[in-house]
Amino acid sequence: MRVPDVRQDLSNQPGRGQHHRLAPRSLERRPRIIATANTNQSKPRWDKEELALMARREAEMTVGNVRYINKALAEEFHIRSLEAIKGQRKVAGYKAEVWQVLPAKQFHQRVRRDFNIQASAGRISNKKKRRRDYAITQRHWKSSRTRCARAILDDTCDAIQQPLRQRMEEYWSTVFTQPPVNTSPSVLHFQAPLLDLWAPITPNEIRAARPSLSVSPGPDGLTSRQLRAIPLVIMVRILHLILLCERLPRDFTLARTIFIPKKTGAQDPGEFRPITVTSSLTRLFHRILAIRADSLLNFDDSQRAFRSGIDGCRDNTMLLDAILRSRYERFKSASIATLDLAKAFDSVEHSAIMKCGAAAGLPPPMIRYLQRFYEDGTTTLTGDQWTSLPIRPTRGVKQGDPLSPVLFNIVIYHLLRSLPTECGIPFCGRTIRAMAFADDLILLAQTPAGLQKLLDHTASFLAECGLRVNSSKCHSLTIRGLGQAKKTVVSAQQHYCVNGQQIRALTSEDTWTYLGIVFSAQGRRKFDSASKISLLLERLAKAPLKPQQRLYALKCYALPRTYHAMSLGNTTISDLNRVDIMTRAFVRQWLALPIDTPTAYFHAPVAEGGLGIPSTRWMAPSLRLSRLRGWLSQPESGTANDITSGTSVDFSSVFVKREIAICEKRLTDGRTILQNTDIIGKRWARLLHSSIEGRALKDSCYTIGQHSWVSDGTALLSSKDYIACHRVRIGALPTRSRLTRGRHGDRQCRAGCRAQETNNHVLQICPRAHAARIKRHDAVANFISRSLTRQGFEVRSKPRISTSIGVRKPDLVATMGDLAVVLDVQIAGDQVDLDYVRHEKIRKYSTLPEVSRYITQETGATNIRHLPVIHSWRGVWGRRSSLDLLALGTVNRRDLTIISTRTLIVTRMNGLTRFPLSLSTSHSALHVLAGKMPMDLKLKQRAAEYRIRKGASVSVEGLDMTSEEVCADRVSASERVRRRLLEIWQAEWNRCEKGKDTYAFFPNIARRLSYNLELDHYVTQLLTGHGNFAYYKFIHCKASSHLCACGVTETSDHVLFDCPRRRTQRRALVEAAEAETGTWPCAKECLVSNKVLFDELKKFAKKALSSRSSNTTRGERRREPRRGNRRRRAEEESQRQTPPSVMPTTPPVETRQQRRARSATDL
Template structure:
């Protein structure tokens, strides 16, 4: 045990102490800045505020808070801003006294030298974290979750309460969380990094520069040789000629021409090398980026990397945003409607609570995304979620913050705003879209308060039904679009009048008055904890704008937010909804001036956050509604975005052709009438008096396929391509389901064309089974989302939602839908229920719907005569582990072409002679082109041909043995290569040390004749006196169970003799891997007996890739079955295949070890890396029948 002194603990365990920033850095001499400088602790030498603020910050003994109401906003702001005065009942310490107190506390903490290494590394990181400012912290990459990471996480989670107390400061807990996260990342062999300062900051790597220099030199020499050949005779050229002729030993004209050609080829080879290396690097980078942040990769797909992005000057950016954010805006305190709303809110019941509980913190964390970009504190939500032992201390800290006991630091209320270009005119600051990143701890606290505020609004029905922007459980935009669709269809079908207006607010979130936000909380009698918190943080809201260009970047000085909401957290949207909520009350007073659906309700407006649409039964009533909206907008200090505000009139169901009917505002401005031929994009859907379903379907389909093609232009591996389609392309379609009318043929067309694009990419083989393409990987599928099925799922879930909700907007949707003869959502859902055999009228979960769809797909797959053989004869066998058989596809990254080939082999979608004879009815001999003794089936080629047994099958087998041997040798520290595929097993050998002995291809000599006395590996564990007879085989997937039994019986006698003669406990370890990676349930048990880290997925990958290569080698280019355009093509190919089979047979019979070694090199390099090469197409397209090109590697 080692007692840590105060100074040591200051470096290792205790955290705290504000960062080195000064109040002078903030600038500004106004009263607000002066007040703020006193409210925020600094570390300026000689600052009088430091001692007082630090005293308040450090002395955290609980004290009683008087339950007095806040008299006014001004009084509250003064109380918060003068936090430098000591709080009631608090003792103000001098710096010397506080230092002694800290030293005394640190002496009580003991560090055990026998603690876990991860804890010691954490303490060291914690000390380093305390010594740097929050702004200087490095960003942490997204963690690669594995068993070791989880173990370390749990260890730290158990240790943290040892250095936490109930009165830890904000900075202390933040330091602990960041240090824990950084320690876990570093221990996981990941590296924190500094943010990129420019968008295109890539530079040519050294290897590329070296090759380019060589190319330039060769090009220069080539040009000189060409000039010499033209006969240019000068003194300078003579010297050059003599030099080149001497360098390349050119003696004649023929040598001159040969040298010229050689240099040309060298230039092409070097250029090809650059291209190959760049593709390899691109593959690695793209797959790594996809694993860490797939959305960032998606964003990069739509960017032009070569485009030069120019950024505005720092001064222009600051001036632009200061004009929006830093100018306080007042509301009209004399507005009559404010008093009316306040009167209506007299019956609101407010539940006050001064304490934030641990349960509230945990609930808020559940709703936060794990890897959302953090703010200045650089802490991902994942670590705050998983370090559960910190939650109760966070609850205590948050209680102190909202009650005013814990002063705030600048970083806590400072946002980092990333500016993203909207269009090509990037030199204008207004053409940059802000994306705010707030500190994670601030977002957590505001999320807790947002839940408190939402509960208050929900219990008292404060938020208007027409506002769907922050209504939990609602479908948001979809609800409004369905109501909008019902109104437009009703007016068109019943030939009624309808006047509409689309209203957009200019910088809506950035222009809300702070005074109005506080007032609206009073009006709706919101819990005082919300108001108190806002009064505390509003004066200290600041943002730093960051714009990154191609050559440089700018970061503005912190800009004070005196107007608008602090975007980027959970509380802001709800505050904005409350700020505009009175508008619904004002408009609902004119309900009869709206539009009434047939036999249904009056509707005059829909509001989604700041997107407002107005409905009226004529143009005059529309003017009344718009005038009321203008008065309200002016009263709360907001303004219209006139260029996005339009009106439209429909007369007798038809769009009015009258021009000049613009709406004139009270201030003289106008809302333009939507011009003929124009469409307005409302909540993402274009409309112009009616929804043009066919046009929108075409637009959505075009965007969907555009995104798929973008993915195919990348070098993502197979799993990432499938996931990319599911998460990047298909969501484009999901938004339109239920709003845009789709026929069954429309959905089938999308699925068919998707499969065609996959086939072009060779990510799917045309005649491979379609149903399993859409099944989960754990059930033998590939995990792609079927568009037709996801549409059915969506319709079923929305029908259930309509039946469960009861507000008048949903009732209006239901009543209109039930009256429709065509494209009725409810009727369509009932038909889907019958199709999937779901109980009609019942409430069923998402899993029940998915299971019903999967059951239908599995039945269709198994009912097929050819493709159904694999699931019925392999997967449905009791001894087969289906999940483990396909799990390797997730872990071992392979190109799309390889994965599709493996599935095609399982489906027997292979152009064998037996298939040509029996299926295509072609006049060919169905016997194997190599052995000519059995029918040439897929299973025969991959595991049953005698001509391949001594070459290709042996190489596939030895490849697996090599990996197992390497794992065993590594465990016992026997000297082997660092990479398993570089280890060579050429001849029988034995490796031995004090702990083990490993024999490869060594027969066992016994005094009794034993026929089978040479297993692949004999592993002797000397420490435990155990011997393992390891034999590996790669049979057909249909023969796995029989092979395992055969191996156990085959070496039973040898096991007995070894146990007797060697006096050891002997075990037979049969490792049976199917030719395409299928394994039995018992394989895990057999491998676990070796007590060695053997990755089964590597064995499966090796077997499957070798199998694919064998087929490609035997069948040549015509491996997979494609749609035949005419029979003449096949007849022409038949004659060439006959000659091809003769050459194959001769080649296989005389196959030398050189070919085998080349095949080994290619496969090892292909399977050794974690990045899959989509550039290298399936080996059937690149590997010829006589040679294996070593250049094909990962």
């Protein structure tokens, strides 16, 4: 039989179907073709078993807080598409199955109380959410600043949910109760017992080892405060009983273990660090033993963790950097491996601790004590509202116990002493085989064979101690030196094994982090400090904190986080300057300071009048220089003798000299090397006091604590007051002299004074701010009066004393017994010698015998003292004045701080804030706008109505009515009085030279009273011409330009009728005006007399003058609202007028006589 020619394409479904249809039935090809075809269906059905498995897996992901569950399920069940899994998870039956699989205790975890409130209340607004977050953050800040700041900077404000109790308890119980290993470590070095470790305890040792008050109590509930209350004699006897019995009482062996996440978003039980909290008395006893052991035991120099007087991070990172650079620059070979120990503190064998401790010199009584301590000790695992049954750990040391680091160092000490002596890298006159910092080990050798031998020996010793090397987190670096070619090569093909497992080999481009410093094959890598600090600053800016709290968190928590990497890492001057610029920008935004605030104000010490923010440009080199010199001062560094003697040219001495030279060069300012923070602070203070704004703060350092409000981060001041105090303190108020700095402009005072409008002139001299100065003076005097009254003084306020040269009125005369104190408050200018002012005040009253005679006659006191209260309007106290007040006890240092802040706040509130604009709108215009008769006319009307009710004759402004006329028709008489007063009001309104913009809308007062107008903030600005207009703000020095964004002077008429940028907002008003009046622009009176037009006017005013659409204070252009219709936008673009090519006309400049006349009218 002939087989038909198969030419169809069988690679797809249509091709195979066509072939099946045309093939002869006698040919048995169909089953074969079907067998070779794709058997996977495009939409296979869901089996019950597959649904059960996926439901169980989803329940586990839900408990573990896994994000993107759909994607995670699609990766595990790869035969299903992502859309299929999404659809199945929406089915009600599948949801019910997931709920059945979830453990019941999952829904009894501790949640935040406000979450329950939110769930019951439904969706809350953003304003309420911000208030809720602010309240929570403030409560946490008040409870503990450190924990609150750390949570904000770590972005862990929401509590990390621990895994379920079953997983945590099972995992950590297994870790703590692992069976002991049969082998014991081979110890080669033995030392005679140090009996002084178990000697009697002295009271001085107890004082030195007392725990701080913030330490948590143990299971027995004994707090640190209660422990400190125990007399030393009794405490010494208790500890001596423990020494004698060589064991603790059973209650003191109990402990509880809490879990702290190692990283953000920890979910696995192994990602939490167990901290065991024992009794406070146990920790006190162990701390005494730890201090003794640290001073008596002879540890290896390679172990630099948990040792007093040794900066282990500095020594190890600098030594590693020096070794890598020497290998790289001298073309030498080196093999280096970093080891990570898995659960080192929780897995070390107790038998290994005892054997190594006895070999290290621990006396037998202490060994027996430790054996009983670990045999009798129990701990309970504590999680989120659950506590396990007591367990007895068989391995590990208690993290959180003061003696645990010493015991672990003893084990590592014997490891380092047992390393093969033939391996290692010769450096600085000795052979370096290892560097250890707690459980972080680095092994070094010259050859790969030597490094492998060190790895084998280390792994074998650690296994005998119950420790295990985590091969997945270890890596190696092999450097081959080619001396003839003058090159060094990093060999990534050289591999090493630990316990039979190969560890990762680094290349020349790879980096690794050791003790917080990034390294490569050439040494330290560049530290990107700008990106690190920018992240912290953004988190602080977003946090619901007050400005003073942000400043405190920045100085005490955010910036210190970068000091370690800046001082030990590789940084550049440009990066450090960038960090300072970034920091100042955020602080300037938090405190609302102008852009031209002196840089020295941010970095000068608080006592000198600055903010006290450390400058990383100078702080980082200073810290590195101090750490370098500290390394040289240690004899074990191996470089001190080489450098001081000058007889060796070892690379270490060259390396240290070079690093010190770089730091000194970076710290050079002129011919001076700023070697420490005190000298750096004096430099910033000198720069601040030499500036125009900071010159008045030069006496700040003489009175201690007067500026403590700047940096204490307390709630002494509100956010608004705190910002206002800083603006006054640095003289950042918007006066004409400051706004026109660097350019031409009128600097004369707007009150008509013949003086420049400076801060000192406005706040100390200008007659317009006279009332503000009186309030400021009285605020200080009243505070001191209340303070004296609380202390028992009898206070007389402003007594009038007649003298030969006139009346004298001291502010306060306080008496107590035979003592009388005359206090006179004076807030001086910023360029005045405060001590000279004090001297003149004393001379003013002490040289007049009438004053002493008056006080003696009125109070009977004979001991009269004169204590002037002198400080400047910048909040700086006079040195002699503050010392006199403190010596007498009139005030304390906190009172000095409060008085300084009160002065600054009152200055800001009543001084320049109300100076330019408070009286700018005339009273006549305001009365007409509000439809309220002036008070003088209103009183006349009330008096006339009273006489009308009594039937008496009335005479009002030329209107005379007899009693008969009044009694004939009292209603008509009242109406005649009202019309007459309206005529007088209208005549005054017609003659008034102010409020012309309002007059254009309301020329007739009678018609104005007939309008039922509902005014708001925006339409009032258009009706008065006083508001958010560039020209109006420009003449009051609130803006630097009088021009609109379209290039024309921006007045209220321009905004209402002419501005092309507001054509869209004006469209509805124009259409309504054309419909009602038939023309545009129409008369202004029509806009308020017609109800429809006035409603459209209000809508236009709100759109045009809102903060988003109006011009900024600097005349900047803002984006208009989006338009949905493209055709309309195109028409507007085509009809839009082009800006004038010539310079816009400036408003007419007032002459001096006109300005003085206008200012006098304002006053």
